[in-house]
Amino acid sequence: MTKVLVFIDNPGASLKKSSLELLTLARSLGESTVAINGDLSDDVAATFAEYGVGTVLHPSANDLGDFLVAPKAAYLAAAAETTGAGIVLVDNSPEGKEIAARLGIRLNAGVITDVVAVDPDGTAHKSVLAGSYNTACKATTAVSVLTLKANNVAPEPASAPSTPETATVEVPAVANAARITAREQKVASGRPDLTDARIVVAGGRGMDGDFGPVEELADALGAAVGASRAATDAGWISHDAQVGQTGKTVSPQLYISAGISGAIQQKAGMQTSKVIVAVNKDAESPVFEIADFGIIGDVFDVLPQAAAEIKKRKG
């Protein structure tokens, strides 16, 4: 049976949905081991048992988070070698992809990013060129390293819980890693992460400096807030919110585009969303070419009305 190694960095007090997706996929492919970095809470340990994890690995060093990527890749490479993993699964965050990148070189393993599904034989599926092609890819090496995009696997506990063993993995010394000398936590918005969110409400130039209506609708829907480059460049909202070719790529169940014309760079970041809704005053906006439901209208009328109606229906 294939041995599958899952990396979860700083699992925190409870596992994120994207981590549950990794565990669910791992179980479908073989016998799963988790390598964590950081503290393991009782709740997370219980979730690992619930998801059928065989072994939980810890690094021998506790300062991996003080450096960029390289020591984490070295730890994971050692963990993969110790467990004889045939597949290593990492989340698809920018850091996850870089860990996968360095890990691939250390293990002589092919790396596939942006994976949405994996067949039992290890063939990975992903979309490329901004969602215009669906491709199947396979590592030709003994080990495959795959980074899984969030929201593509339904988290599901194992039919019977496991009793995970624990073990420590010796982290090889890494010379020449960049050190993190200061870290400022950003104020948490309380909204879901943009890349993991089931629903995204995004605003653009048409918001004219006022993201209030976008945020209000997002909160009514329990959605993340996104933005076009025009809106982030104008300083109306933080750059983290940017969706598009030079920002984040999202593929939620629902994407609501408000006051965004839908230039190709914006479309590149969101056109694999399952359902697209667009609200824009300009009937000629290219976003209407790809919207499942389009409203030609003023965002400052439509968004607040929709938010109020949702609140009313939800009681």
Add this chain to the structure above:
Amino acid sequence: MKIVVLVKHVPDAQFDRHLNGEGNTADRDESILSELDEYALEAALQLAEARGGSKAGNQVIALSMGPAGAVNAVKKSLQMGATEGVHLTDDALAGSDAAATSLALAAAVRHLGGVDLVLTGMASTDGETSLVPAQLAERLGLPQVTFASSLEVDGGRLTARRDADTSSETVEAPLPAVVSVTDQINEPRYPNFKGIIAAKRKSITTLSLADIGVDPAQVGFAGSWTTVTSAEERPPRTAGTIITDEGDAGIKLVDFLAAQKLL
């Protein structure tokens, strides 16, 4: 300082892009210098200018790996102000994945010798994997600083800022290092008339795999560790229902969401 900037010739995202031929690689007609690489080039030019420019011995070398057309990415870089251009080209490179690409680029960087800094964009706008900078750093045994939104070099150390979703970090590393920069770091300059004229006098060195000591079997389709087994063009999205607001569009929107079971 000797700075190498990796520049890629990529299909222009303003047009429909296609995969075709052996191994489902991207069709490279209508290609341009990857937009995200311009930020890396601008960062390199600013670092060099702050140290007295080329007169003071600072070099900004634009390095591109790719088929014949990729020389255009090097030419554009020279017009923007790079001091030298290097085009790594060899038929055996076709179809290289990130692992094979990083192997060839690492050999090219070693071949150039004495490099203080390798700068790249945050991702290519074609493959979009962001794997190459980290793989290059791993192969060269160098620190990597990725997604830098600011970059300062003082003596033999660099300091960068990177913004993640939940935190902002300040990062330090010794040189030489591999740094990828985001589109927040600067505003790339346009080549001006003087730059375009000056570029005509700058040399572009062409390197083959033999020149950099790489076995053709280690790169291209043969040397790649991943393979694309199938590619299917997604049917283009088609427009759905479009309505004009008559005062109740917000409610109609909620009706639509309810019908789609999205509430």
